[in-house]
Amino acid sequence: MLTIDRVSRSFGGVYANRDVTLTVAEGEVRGIIGPNGAGKSTLFNLVAGHIRAESGTISLAGRRIDRLPAHARARQGVGIVFQGARVFPGMSLLANVMVGAHAHTRAGVVAAALRPPSQRREERAIRAQAEDCLSRVGLLDWASRPAEGLPLGQQRRLQVARALAGLPRVLLLDEPASGLRAAERQELAELIGELRRDGTTILLVEHDVGLVTSLAERITVLDLGRVIADGTPSEVTSDPAVIKAYLGTGASHAADR
Amino acid sequence: MDRVNPRNVLVVVAAVAGCVAPFVMGDLTFLMRMLLAAIVVTGLSLLMGYAGQASLGQGAFVAVGAVTVAVGTTRWGLPPLLVLVAAPIVAGAFAALVGVPLLRLRGHYLAFGTLALLLMVQTAMSTLDFLGGAFGISGIPAFGVGGSVFTDQRPYVLLALGLLALVLFVTHRIVDSRFGRGIRALAGSETAAESAGVPVMRGKLVIFALSAMYAGLAGGLSAFFTPYVSPDSFPALESFTYVIMAVVGGLGTLWGGVVGAVLVSTLLQVLNLVSSQPQLPPTLGPILQYATYGGLLVVALLFMPGGIVPTVQSAAARAVSRRGGAGRT
Ligand SMILES: Nc1ncnc2c1ncn2[C@@H]1O[C@H](COP(=O)(O)OP(=O)(O)O)[C@@H](O)[C@H]1O
Ligand SMILES: [Mg+2]
Numbered sequence: 001m002l003t004i005d006r007v008s009r010s011f012g013g014v015y016a017n018r019d020v021t022l023t024v025a026e027g028e029v030r031g032i033i034g035p036n037g038a039g040k041s042t043l044f045n046l047v048a049g050h051i052r053a054e055s056g057t058i059s060l061a062g063r064r065i066d067r068l069p070a071h072a073r074a075r076q077g078v079g080i081v082f083q084g085a086r087v088f089p090g091m092s093l094l095a096n097v098m099v100g101a102h103a104h105t106r107a108g109v110v111a112a113a114l115r116p117p118s119q120r121r122e123e124r125a126i127r128a129q130a131e132d133c134l135s136r137v138g139l140l141d142w143a144s145r146p147a148e149g150l151p152l153g154q155q156r157r158l159q160v161a162r163a164l165a166g167l168p169r170v171l172l173l174d175e176p177a178s179g180l181r182a183a184e185r186q187e188l189a190e191l192i193g194e195l196r197r198d199g200t201t202i203l204l205v206e207h208d209v210g211l212v213t214s215l216a217e218r219i220t221v222l223d224l225g226r227v228i229a230d231g232t233p234s235e236v237t238s239d240p241a242v243i244k245a246y247l248g249t250g251a252s253h254a255a256d257r
Numbered sequence: 258m259d260r261v262n263p264r265n266v267l268v269v270v271a272a273v274a275g276c277v278a279p280f281v282m283g284d285l286t287f288l289m290r291m292l293l294a295a296i297v298v299t300g301l302s303l304l305m306g307y308a309g310q311a312s313l314g315q316g317a318f319v320a321v322g323a324v325t326v327a328v329g330t331t332r333w334g335l336p337p338l339l340v341l342v343a344a345p346i347v348a349g350a351f352a353a354l355v356g357v358p359l360l361r362l363r364g365h366y367l368a369f370g371t372l373a374l375l376l377m378v379q380t381a382m383s384t385l386d387f388l389g390g391a392f393g394i395s396g397i398p399a400f401g402v403g404g405s406v407f408t409d410q411r412p413y414v415l416l417a418l419g420l421l422a423l424v425l426f427v428t429h430r431i432v433d434s435r436f437g438r439g440i441r442a443l444a445g446s447e448t449a450a451e452s453a454g455v456p457v458m459r460g461k462l463v464i465f466a467l468s469a470m471y472a473g474l475a476g477g478l479s480a481f482f483t484p485y486v487s488p489d490s491f492p493a494l495e496s497f498t499y500v501i502m503a504v505v506g507g508l509g510t511l512w513g514g515v516v517g518a519v520l521v522s523t524l525l526q527v528l529n530l531v532s533s534q535p536q537l538p539p540t541l542g543p544i545l546q547y548a549t550y551g552g553l554l555v556v557a558l559l560f561m562p563g564g565i566v567p568t569v570q571s572a573a574a575r576a577v578s579r580r581g582g583a584g585r586t
Contacts, residue, residue, distance in 0.1 A: 024582045042500065048452050049452075050451070051447055069456075070448075070451035070452055071451045071452075071453075071454050071455055071456045071457065073452075073544065074451070074452055074453060074454035080452045082448070082452075085261070085448045086445075086448065086449040087445070087449075088442045088446065088449065088450070090441065090445065091438070091442070091445070095438055095441075096436055097454045098440040099450065100438060100453045100454075101435075101454075102435065102438075102439055102453050102455050103454030104454075105435055107434065107436065108435075108436055109431060109434075109463050110479070111434075111436075112430055112434030112436045112437060113427050113430050113431055115430060117570055123434070123435065166453060181367065
């Protein structure tokens with residue numbers, strides 16, 4: 001479904017991603033782990049189109065997407081939940097999720113002013129779909145609340161709902177559980193498990209190794225911008241290079257929480 | 258949705274007042290200028306409040322609309338209705354063109370960039386003889402459609418009122434749409450909006466052009482009303498006033514532009530009357546005007562950071578919920 005082939009990107013002469021190659025099959029949940037600064041968010045930004053690769057190619061369902069602007073990649077089926085909370089302030093939860101449907105809808109400014117039947121139909125469909133996405137993440141009861149006052153755990157789930165409204169072919173989740181309390185973390189894990197059962201293709205960046213190994217079929221490990229390991233959770237967690245670069249400190253770090 | 262609520266009553270009262278005023282007031286210049294400002298500020302409030310893009314030079318597009326009418330009627334002898342329709346289109350096209358480089362600027366830089374645009378438009382008007390040169394263009398014919406010609410102020414005011422209603426209607430529909438949600442979203446986070454599928458740059462351009470169309474429409478109508486267009490007709494201070502009206506009324510609200518325009522215009526008019534008393538020094542007028550701008554901004558930002566309309570709305574909502582007993586806070 002998603003093919004990342006020898007992608008590189010540097011900032012000020014230092015590679016944040018170097019020759020990263022990664023193939024994710026349809027319906028797969030792929031975990032991506034690595035220490036802070038390893039280049040995980042950079043990789044997501046390269047796929048989503050917020051930064052451009054210096055070399056390498058990225059394809060989705062056989063189609064090159066690496067030259068497209070970010071909004072066009074959303075139309076091609078790239079959905080992303082950012083590391084920080086990026087909800088749209090001043091808008092209700094429902095409106096936030098309705099924005100997510102931009103990726104597969106059409107009506108422009110002229111249709112907005114004239115409101116022909118096609119626009120009204122599309123508007124109804126967007127609303128119904130957004131309500132459906134809100135209910136999938138358990139936020140439908142809060143639909144008319146403003147998005148900005150929401151607790152962190154719900155902001156994350158709101159972002160997941162917004163991404164789902166774009167009907168993504170691949171969903172990028174960047175540390176969705178960071179900063180959450182244990183109960184919220186559990187809810188989020190259940191939500192991702194449900195998405196997996198629905199057949200959603202997911203790339204999951206997460207520091208909580210236990211969470212990743214329970215959800216992902218395969219795990220890719222990044223360190224200093226390079227892929228240092230790739231395999232099943234048990235293969236990866238027993239790899240000496242991985243233990244040296246990440247798990248040695250990461251595991252104790254995760255156990256602290 | 259169609260039940261009577263206090264806001265609808267207010268809207269009806271405002272509409273009736275607007276329609277009656279032209280028949281009871283003597284000189285309608287003040288009312289006309291207020292309505293034209295309301296059209297401009299509605300667009301500015303859309304641009305600043307919903308899309309989060311500043312403009313200190315909205316007068317540039319007012320000027321383009323006015324020049325379109327002045328040149329179209331006096332130089333080319335085009336029919337008034339045609340040039341009045343052309344005024345917002347030319348202003349919008351101009352904005353779409355200059356917006357490509359300008360909208361790459363953000364925040365204060367964009368504000369200064371739009372101000373520079375206004376100064377450039379003024380310079381072009383005063384140096385190019387075709388656009389009137391230093392003396393401007395006079396002799397713009399009265400507006401009229403077919404055989405009927407506007408012979409006094411009243412029909413202009415009624416036309417402005419109708420166009421303001423149209424502008425509000427269009428704005429309301431645009432805000433509450435797929436396109437409008439995209440615009441509000443990009444004001445919050447351009448990155449997240451892009452990834453939701455919102456073409457951010459195009460959205461900003463369209464909303465910039467739309468606000469310029471409103472300004473150009475007001476400018477075109479003012480050219481017929483005055484009926485004279487010169488580089489001095491669009492001072493930078495007037496563009497600042499639009500911003501103050503938008504902020505005082507409440508950015509990102511449908512009625513904020515109208516409320517701000519009515520309030521600030523009225524206040525300035527009263528000050529004007531007071532300071533033009535013969536026994537007072539002639540410098541008092543400008544001093545009072547500037548003091549008012551400063552005072553208004555400080556008061557608005559301190560006590561009503563969202564502007565008048567949102568403050569009144571939430572107060573009304575609180576009152577209604579208290580009265581209804583359904584205590585939702
Ligand atoms: N926009 C940017 N400008 C400069 N340096 C950046 C930028 N984005 C990331 N980096 C650098 O690239 C490296 C990888 O960062 P990032 O992808 O955020 O890591 P991770 O998400 O794995 O913690 C870091 O050294 C970071 O400082
Ligand atoms: Mg990161």
